[in-house]
Amino acid sequence: MSNPLADMDKPDVIFCIGTNMTECHPVAATRLKRALARGAKMIVADPRRIGLAEIADVHLPLRVGSDVSLLLAMAHVIAREGLMDQAFIDARTTQGEDFMEHVAQYTPEWAAEICECDPADIEKAALLYGGADRGAIYYTVGITEHICGVDNVQSLCNLALMTGNLGREGTGVNPMRGQNNIQGAGDAGALPNNYPGFQAVTVPAHQEKFHEAYGRKVDLATGMTKVTALDLCGDGIHAMIINGENTLVTDPDRHHCEHALKSLDCLVVIDIFMTDTAKVADVVFPATAWAETDGVCTNTERRVQRLRAAVPPPGEAKPDWWIVSRLAQRMGWKGFEFESAKEVFNELCSLSPLYAGLDWDRIDRGEYQWPVPTRDHPGTPRLHEEGFENGRGIFKMLEYRDPEETLSDEYPMWLTTGRRLPQYHTRTQTGRSGGIDYLLSEETLEVHPDDIARLGLVDGGWAELSNPRGCLHVKVRATAKSPKGTVFASFAFEDVPVNVLTGGGYDPVTQTAALKACPVALKPVGPPLALGQVGVGARGF
Amino acid sequence: MAEPGNDTLVEHWKDEPAPLLPLLHAFHERDGYLSEEALRAVSRGLRIPIADLFGTVTFYHHFSRDAAGLDRPRVCNGPVCSMRGAEVLLASLRAAGHDPMTMPCPGRCDEPVPVIHRGTVLTGRTAGTLVSGPSPLPPVPPDGVEECVFAGIRAPGRPTLAGYRSQGGYEALEQAVTGMTPAEVVDVIDASGLAGRGGAGFPTGRKWRAVADAPGEPKTIVCNADEGEPGCFKDRVLMDHDPHGTIEGMALAAYATGAVRGFIYLRYEYPETCDILEGAIAAAAAAGLLGDGILGTDFRFDLMVRRGAGAYICGEETSLLNSLEGGHPFPRNRPPFPVTHGYENLPTVVNNVETLASAPPILVHGAEWYRGLGRADHAGTKVISLSGDIARPGNYEVPIGLPLRELLHGWAGGPPGGRAVQAVTMAGLSGGFLAGADLDVTLDEPSIRSKGSFLGAGGIMVFDDSRDMIRVTRESMEFFAEESCGKCFPCRIGTQRLVERLEGQGPRAVDAWVDEVVDLNEVMKKTSACGLGQAAPLLTESLIRYFPDRVRAHVEKG
Amino acid sequence: MKRNGTPSTNGKGVQLTMTLDGEKVAFTRGETVYEVAERHQKEIPTLCYDPRLEPFGGCRLCIVELEGARNPVASCTMKAEPGMRVRTRTAALEVQRRILMEMVASENRDTDVDPMHGYASQEMAELLDRYDARTGRFEGALSGESRPDDDNPFIKRDYENCISxxxxxxxxxxxxxxxxxxxxxxxxxxxxxxxxGGLLKDSACTFCGQCIQTCPTGALGDLKALANKDVPGETETTRTICPYCGVGCTVDVMTRGEKIVGVLPAMDGPANEGALCVKGQFAFDFVGHPDRLATPFIREEKSGQLRPASWDEALDFAAGKLRKVVKDHGRRAIYGIASGRAPHEAAYMMQRFIRAGLGTNHIDNCSRA
Incomplete structure (x- = not known):
């Protein structure tokens, strides 16, 4: 997030897009609700009538994957009405003029053809955001898990740049991170293009720094992404070490994943449960879990906080860092003789400019938000206050692109996926916590009542959901939360593995999978003979 | 004609000012109760969380949540009606096939026993003899006593605009808007010594000036017509028989303070009054006396009636404001006061009907005239609602400072049947009892407060020497327990515990019983958040003071 | 949390002051008398106050004597004003507070509840002790109707112990x-x-547990923690961060011996300021679940099955396999995937393994899923 969580009750206008925050980040959402109680206005762009939409002033039920068109049209209205922050544009951005010219063609009427929203609502939303003194944007993977995920985010940046809604209290472009330490995994350097602290691997100076620290020269070329690696399993990639990820269930196109992992010579999995992914491994190492592990995590607002062990782990489970460092030692490598999490974290701090002012003891109370470049630095709750890291903010001239797969006669419905409040991810944790199943014990496919009637489905009955990658059976629930023509399911339950269907492409820049827009066919079927039956669809056409 | 649908009703009201109560009444009257479906439609339409709306609906006595609940006749079981046979009437209604429910005093104590059935108030002693009709006019005062608010009320045609104008009505408003500055209007009211006639007695001129000076627009005039105090029915007679007097008073308040909108918050129990007021408002608006460009000037004032739904606490001004805004009618914490943070947190005058109705005559006749209406040093008049064991019950506008005994015996004929006055209540029920030598008070706050009571809204119930004062106290305390809003601990728990002790529960030794009751009285008086909890213990306090032997007998009989 | 800032001035540089129990004290514009008194350790009793909420003025225990006022005033709702003279603990106030506590005690079935009910559950009992108010006076009807019919597994709704x-x-x-x-x-x-009047699950309730944690009497209770109330040992708490989404709420994990018995929100947690959601509050017992892996496993060549192994055996087995991959396909044939759920040290060590060990950048994390 560019801005701290504490800023979330301060905007005049809140723009949430692709974020089901009341279910996925409930505590952050409470801050937005407090802002509304104080009189703030809220725009929610989401295909579904999610909880936030119910309390919004404007709900834009856009067609899945059409975000760029909507955002271009909002920029168009803001430019047309002269609601730009010209001083900000002049002082802190480049290509502003080109951008205003670029968006002149993208009227709300043009966008309405694509995103299926009412042009008057697009207009209203643009006037609200454009007219705000403090406008803040919040997004989650509803924006990024598309083939145009980067374009979507850059479209949001364009809006913030043109209205000067960056670097001030109650503003910003704020991604909500979905996992407790997904930010930290990147901070710590688990990226193919960056060393710890987002230092690009392609910069010789960085290479030199880590050569010195690690005693070994690292390739100057960027590594491959996980997506590419999975594609190349058995064909260039022959071993994987997977830590704490149920790749088979969470990644798109399950059959492809399963095939990939099985074609490895060696799969090492480190996890706390025998997940589906662990079951196909050659070696499984038992890790300590939350509340058994001392360590550090960084939250969505870049706050660096300490995790503390409260109970001993079961049996011989060990901390992840211990497992990997001991494996490195068995590989015969030097320099992995760590004895504590503190030692590991302090080495990270010594190598990351963002953490240079931190160490294990200083973060005891979680006061710091990175960057903390020096010991006397108070941390950085709000980014871009003084300026942008790379000089000026650059407007990007974007154009709308269709998803890789679009609706056809054969596959006439959109499937979109996500989480639900009580369950987390694939339920490895929530499914084993007493009581959670009381709130949500099975997955259902959310279908608009009109679609139910049109397709001959029955509320509470069963449907077959299919596309060329696979098919599955799922119980149907009638709800106007889903727009007509779009159905929703979460990926939480193993008997409804929606990711056998997803996988229609990746963002070309980040290789993030398009999990949010997937054409499918939907038809009624009888009740299942046995739970968890999964048909295997023919690959290709 | 087809009944209006949910959406039609919601659409009609949702953009109106203070829409919740009228919208709920619309559903209540359409369906005969408030169904779950209706409440969900209201919740969506007005964007009130459904749990909050449900809780708030249950707060009001008269909203029914059971099918056909509106059809149940509501019978007064207040202290006076209880003496006059409310139980007999209830039994006779049951025998006639009705399913009656009781209600607290609906302000018809001069004609017991009142029953509300749908939109009509009926009075009588048995199911077969119930009749409806206009509320009684005030008795004529003794010769030589000059009145203020009642001066023209008995004239035929007074409730109509023409009748009102024929007696000089709206001349005060015309005089103000065409010939006086708002500040000059405030000055006259200030100089008259007029003070809040709803019970609190705050100087009206000071209140108006505070609102005029307070920042924030738009400003609002609220007429507190939620006359919920048992034994008070003076505001009803003013509105029924002289509606334009109140309307003109509100318009004057609006002109004086810069307010542009006004609400009459009318208690549920006065359905006919609602029609009378709405008719009068329409007539005044049609005549250019309300709305835009009043009397050809650029003065604007819009006025509407909002009906309550049965909650005594809504007569407390901040509860009233919460109720009007569609919130839960708990009293607000003060400060800030309504003069700066009233309706929608903007400057607001909240005045009682009688206070507002006093303003036009004061403006016409002058401050000195009004001051001169009181006895001795006291300024002005006060309407007393007199009921109970008295020959001529009714509303009397008395000079402030009139001896109580002169009112009881000289004006109203004393207790019937030659009986003696055992006790009277003050301020409806809120002032507790006066008895014995303390009946030698004059009707003004300093005199009555010196006896540990207060004049308040001016309701006086008379109990002759045949009445069981324990029973009267218990029934009175049951009213406060029933009406306690539940916000503050001393009132919520204290009223309940006092009822229980008056019912015969609690310690069996007199000393222990009195210790508990005295502690409850003290804590309620000192620490309750609003007047209800502070006043309720005056009943038990005065009971112990005047009737210690009755208390002993009550406790010891077990 | 609000307004513990530096005292403010009246605009002319003069500090705003009031008199508290005879002592002149500074305050900030907007501060309530209660807040000022709290800063000066006056320990004014209260039951309806939660510093995160708007002052309500219901319990009346926080009354103080304000010079010029006829009755005591509730300090929680009264804003401090320059020149105010306030007394927080006179004999009369203490008597009134004691009677109020006796009254409150009289409406509840229980005056003492297990601390596992929730964060604030001992507040009433502590005040009853402080005011020696367990006298049994004012006996009468109990208020509140409990809801044993609500079968939700998280929130006990025992309104016979509710004090409204x-x-x-x-x-x-x-x-x-x-x-x-x-x-x-x-x-x-x-x-x-x-x-x-329905069940919580049929309402807008999200089971975040906030109601439990603010309840001062145990009328609301944490059923998951209460299920552990007989686990032997003293309750200890350990401060850590919730394991679920990226908001990073601070929690205090309650343990007895080697068992997690419940979770408390940290009122001073920087990201959450006392808030939690259903997962952070209640979904903790996966930690001690029998399905947890307790030993390494390796896949047997012959049977093709995974079997338990010692650390030595498993580490050697894995290292051997990986070394063979390097030998057969080169160092670029190994790929590492770090977790967004594990701490920094895990991700850091994984990238160190790949970079320092193999000299490649074939490392990623699960954020692309």
Whole structure:
């Protein structure tokens, strides 16, 4: 997030897009609700009538994957009405003029053809955001898990740049991170293009720094992404070490994943449960879990906080860092003789400019938000206050692109996926916590009542959901939360593995999978003979 | 004609000012109760969380949540009606096939026993003899006593605009808007010594000036017509028989303070009054006396009636404001006061009907005239609602400072049947009892407060020497327990515990019983958040003071 | 949390002051008398106050004597004003507070509840002790109707122990923004309710548990923690961060011996300031679940099955396999995937393994899923 969580009750206008925050980040959402109680206005762009939409002033039920068109049209209205922050544009951005010219063609009427929203609502939303003194944007993977995920985010940046809604209290472009330490995994350097602290691997100076620290020269070329690696399993990639990820269930196109992992010579999995992914491994190492592990995590607002062990782990489970460092030692490598999490974290701090002012003891109370470049630095709750890291903010001239797969006669419905409040991810944790199943014990496919009637489905009955990658059976629930023509399911339950269907492409820049827009066919079927039956669809056409 | 649908009703009201109560009444009257479906439609339409709306609906006595609940006749079981046979009437209604429910005093104590059935108030002693009709006019005062608010009320045609104008009505408003500055209007009211006639007695001129000076627009005039105090029915007679007097008073308040909108918050129990007021408002608006460009000037004032739904606490001004805004009618914490943070947190005058109705005559006749209406040093008049064991019950506008005994015996004929006055209540029920030598008070706050009571809204119930004062106290305390809003601990728990002790529960030794009751009285008086909890213990306090032997007998009989 | 800032001035540079128990003290514009008194350790009693919520003024225990006022005033709702003279603990106030506590005790079935009920559950009992108010006076009807019919596994709804302070209703509305519960009826018959009096699961309740944690009497209780109330040992708490989404809420994990018995929100957690959601509050017992892996496993060549192994055996087995891959396909044939759920040290060590060990950048994390 560019801005701290504490800023979330301060905007005049809140723009949430692709974020089901009341279910996925409930505590952050409470801050937005407090802002509304104080009189703030809220725009929610989401295909579904999610909880936030119910309390919004404007709900834009856009067609899945059409975000760029909507955002271009909002920029168009803001430019047309002269609601730009010209001083900000002049002082802190480049290509502003080109951008205003670029968006002149993208009227709300043009966008309405694509995103299926009412042009008057697009207009209203643009006037609200454009007219705000403090406008803040919040997004989650509803924006990024598309083939145009980067374009979507850059479209949001364009809006913030043109209205000067960056670097001030109650503003910003704020991604909500979905996992407790997904930010930290990147901070710590688990990226193919960056060393710890987002230092690009392609910069010789960085290479030199880590050569010195690690005693070994690292390739100057960027590594491959996980997506590419999975594609190349058995064909260039022959071993994987997977830590704490149920790749088979969470990644798109399950059959492809399963095939990939099985074609490895060696799969090492480190996890706390025998997940589906662990079951196909050659070696499984038992890790300590939350509340058994001392360590550090960084939250969505870049706050660096300490995790503390409260109970001993079961049996011989060990901390992840211990497992990997001991494996490195068995590989015969030097320099992995760590004895504590503190030692590991302090080495990270010594190598990351963002953490240079931190160490294990200083973060005891979680006061710091990175960057903390020096010991006397108070941390950085709000980014871009003084300026942008790379000089000026650059407007990007974007154009709308269709998803890789679009609706056809054969596959006439959109499937979109996500989480639900009580369950987390694939339920490895929530499914084993007493009581959670009381709130949500099975997955259902959310279908608009009109679609139910049109397709001959029955509320509470069963449907077959299919596309060329696979098919599955799922119980149907009638709800106007889903727009007509779009159905929703979460990926939480193993008997409804929606990711056998997803996988229609990746963002070309980040290789993030398009999990949010997937054409499918939907038809009624009888009740299942046995739970968890999964048909295997023919690959290709 | 087809009944209006949910959406039609919601659409009609949702953009109106203070829409919740009228919208709920619309559903209540359409369906005969408030169904779950209706409440969900209201919740969506007005964007009130459904749990909050449900809780708030249950707060009001008269909203029914059971099918056909509106059809149940509501019978007064207040202290006076209880003496006059409310139980007999209830039994006779049951025998006639009705399913009656009781209600607290609906302000018809001069004609017991009142029953509300749908939109009509009926009075009588048995199911077969119930009749409806206009509320009684005030008795004529003794010769030589000059009145203020009642001066023209008995004239035929007074409730109509023409009748009102024929007696000089709206001349005060015309005089103000065409010939006086708002500040000059405030000055006259200030100089008259007029003070809040709803019970609190705050100087009206000071209140108006505070609102005029307070920042924030738009400003609002609220007429507190939620006359919920048992034994008070003076505001009803003013509105029924002289509606334009109140309307003109509100318009004057609006002109004086810069307010542009006004609400009459009318208690549920006065359905006919609602029609009378709405008719009068329409007539005044049609005549250019309300709305835009009043009397050809650029003065604007819009006025509407909002009906309550049965909650005594809504007569407390901040509860009233919460109720009007569609919130839960708990009293607000003060400060800030309504003069700066009233309706929608903007400057607001909240005045009682009688206070507002006093303003036009004061403006016409002058401050000195009004001051001169009181006895001795006291300024002005006060309407007393007199009921109970008295020959001529009714509303009397008395000079402030009139001896109580002169009112009881000289004006109203004393207790019937030659009986003696055992006790009277003050301020409806809120002032507790006066008895014995303390009946030698004059009707003004300093005199009555010196006896540990207060004049308040001016309701006086008379109990002759045949009445069981324990029973009267218990029934009175049951009213406060029933009406306690539940916000503050001393009132919520204290009223309940006092009822229980008056019912015969609690310690069996007199000393222990009195210790508990005295502690409850003290804590309620000192620490309750609003007047209800502070006043309720005056009943038990005065009971112990005047009737210690009755208390002993009550406790010891077990 | 609000307004513990530096004292403010009247605009002319003169510090705003009031008199508190005879001592002149500075305050900030907007501060309530209660807040000023708290800063000066006056320990004014209260039951309806939660520093995160708007002051309510219901319990009246926080009354103080204000010079010029006829009756004591509730300090929680009274804003400090320059020149105010306030007394926080006179004999009369203490008597009134004691009577109020006796009254409150009289409406509840229990005056003592297990601390596992929740964060604030001992507040009433502590005040009853402080005011020696367990006298049994004012005996009478109990208020509140418990809801044993609500079969939810998280929130005990034992309203016979409710004192109608409405902290639960207010936290649900003001902090959580859910408006799932409200107050129905009036006076002694007030009752905490959902819409139409139904079960929590059929309401807007999200089971965040905030109502439990602010309840001062244990009328609301944490059923998951209460299920552990007989686990032997002293309850200890360990401060850590919730394991679920990226908001990073601070929690205090309650343990007895080697068992997690419950979770408390950290009122001073920088990201959450006391808030939690259903997962952070209640979904903790996966940690001690029997399905947890307790030993390494390796896949047997012959059977093709995974079998338990010692650390030595498993580490050697894995290292051997990886070394063979390097030998057969080169160092670029190994790929590492770090976790967004594990701490920094895990991700850091994984990238160190790949970079320092193999000299490649074939490392990623699960954020692309």
């Amino acid at each position: 302070c409405y902290r639960c209703v207010r936290v649900c509305a003001e902090q959580e923004g859910d408006y799932a519960i409200s107050v129905m009826n009036r006076g002694f018959h007030t009752q905490i309710t959902t819409e139409f």
